[in-house]
Amino acid sequence: MAPYESDHNAPAGQAEDVRDGRRKAARYVVPVAVVGVAAATIGLVPAFAGSGDPDLPKISAQQLIEKIAASDVQQLSGTVKISTDLGLPNLGGLQNSFASGAFSRGAGGGGKDGSAADPSSKLLELASGTHTLRVATDGQDKQKLSLIEKAAEYSVIRNGTDLWAYDSASNEAYHATGAADRKDERTTPRDIPATPGDLAQEALKAADETTSVTVDGTAQVAGRDAYKLLIRPKQSGTTVGAISIAVDAKSGMPLKFTLTPAAGGAAVVDVGFTEVSFARPAASTFDFTPPKGTKVTQGDDLRAERGSRWHGEGKAAPKGLPKALPKDMEKPVPGAGPETIGEGWNTIVVLGDGKGRMPSGGPASGDSAVSGFLGSLGDHVKGKFGSGTVFSTRLVNALITDEGKVYAGAVTKDALVKAANAGK
Template sequence: MPRNEPTEVTDGWDGGRSPKRRKAVRYGVPVAVAGVAAATIGLVPAFAGSGSPDLPKISAQDLIAKIAKSDVQQLSGTVRVTTDLGLPSLPGGGSVGGFGGERQGHGAEGQDGSSASPQNKLMELASGAHTLRVAADGPDKQRLSIVDKAAEYSIIHNGDQVWAYDSGSNTAVHSKAEAHGKPGQRHHGPEDLPKGLKNATPQDLAKEALKAAGDTTSVTVDGTARVAGRDAYQLLIKPKQAASTVGSIRIAVDAANGVPLKFTLTPKSGGAAAVDVGYTNVDFAKPAASSFSFTPPKGAKVVDADKERAKAERQHGKDVKDVKGRKGLEDFKDRGGLNVIGKGWTSIATIKGSGSGLPAGKDKGAAGDAGKFLDSIGDKVTGSFGSGRVFSTRLVNALITDNGTVYVGAVDKEALIDAANAAK
């Protein structure tokens, strides 16, 4: 069979195909990539394995359509996770954003159930190396376990039941999957689960990276690979916009069923992948029913998350309900504070400041100490907008002006300054 050669997709890349095909291939990369990279996970790049299998030639359009058409709902496997965003370290071994440092969830934290909170645990995946075990059997049954040397943390979704269990603190959190649709009806599916659980596999990251590609993106098929013992095509996605910090995204796609097996995001600055997620082994047979059953171990502390939420709402009212329903940056948009400027890979999210700004090193007392620390991890910048600090990772950069306005995106420092100047 002929070896697969690179084929490029750029402007107008549906090739005059049917509306259904155009819908399948009009996926893309832009704004979501910053949030995906900052909030989720990666895998060391060694899992492509040796050898490049001979596979029939396929175009980039057809490979993306193959991903879109893939309807695999049953699988189990292991995902090896490593993320290298270059987050600055904080005193005591932690890092900015609460990532890094020692494993959370032991000692006093475990007394109130927060050690088993899905949001807390899944944020740990934004830094360092991890091993995940995953299983799925349709939209109503999923399981994800984070395994480390000391303990195991699992999230289990089975019908209308969701459990989260941290063996380190022997704490379990239980809740009901939320209802959707008409009153009295229940719809259970992946949308009921914590966001991190939905973005913990190569399939999920690939979908985020293929939502709206257009004239800002080059898409090619770049050879083949063996991933988790399976033949795969390699889809290579590159931004055309020079200001982007993303160098490329490579997605290994199962040649037989179209399932993304590996997702690798490499910064333009080079070096190790910033986000690199892939299976080390995968089985597309129906998982055992026991994979999705859970009973709290003897002596475990069990927290009813629904009751705790209702109690907090009674005590604190609407503010707690707002927190429950927040959607990250979109929450600021709902409140009139978020705006997105630019397009494609160089989209920049802006959040209007309150005018108070950040503490400065010249301030007195604790504010001055905080200002000196911020000076040590951020670069002071100036422009017609005034002045501020740029905080950088290997992928996502943020400019916070002295009046508190935030500009953030997977773009270089100069693009943030230009955006601030233009908004003046």
């Protein structure tokens, strides 16, 4: 179907109302968040369920955004299909090994002294491949996500102040408390953007004057009638082609999210419900007792142990970790904090101080191991800025210069080189 209405030709006052509606939507779509993958881009192939497009009353882009903002779904259960097609090389187990090692050095992460069930590392698996999730929520304090695999199941359950994660493959569980009120909790079910609503929230935040927003007909998703909101960048140079959000015609909750790249081809992100119910889940859904013989890791104990080393509480550091930070890491690197250049969909984040140090004080691309690894995956480029390596995916690209600066964004390789040249 042809778009019902485009707001980019609307009068100034109406256009401002549309932008206000987007900002409200970005703030208030939170109730539909069940669980999440950090910063994730997800791609899947499931077609819209049902045959034929439903005949629904016409609605403007502004009205549909306001409908999303007004949505207040507190109870639901269903099945979500999710996968990622970033075009990354097949690294076998290297990616998971690196992630596990990285998190083992942080508070509450996986690793040899952590837990295979820790959500911080386990849910990184959602960043690649195709997955089936079962989700359930009952208000702000009860959520459950289950990752269904061929011969195993992994679940994250929040029930009030208790957070449980269980990995049936390893028969390990992770437990933490205070999830309802502790802001530094590393991962809770509602923090992980694994539903269409979570991703729609981020897309609507990006919708400004550099964006065209239209209603692009109707569809049926998980047996429910839905409108399709189409978001397109007006700018050239971005890797984002379009974002389509299927919005439940009755509740206003996003049911499906699809991000296609400017270069064409399969979706980079395509996450949608295949089954959904808005009935209240049974209370037992959020109960969990570790099976007999399960190894249980207490996340609060790990956090206290590791946090004491980083926050100077005077306790002994875990074995194998230094007792104090290196001198050159104790204070922030002046001028090395992240900055942005460009606007809208062409925004580029700049990291590093150009002196071989990243904002965290860690090594930049000059480190032999890091530069060797990046060099094997990326493209070597030169310009007025000097030389560096461009690491590319189908959505996000990053240029790491030999001097230690990083330019990253959902933009083309040429745009990154141009930004680096302008920064010299």
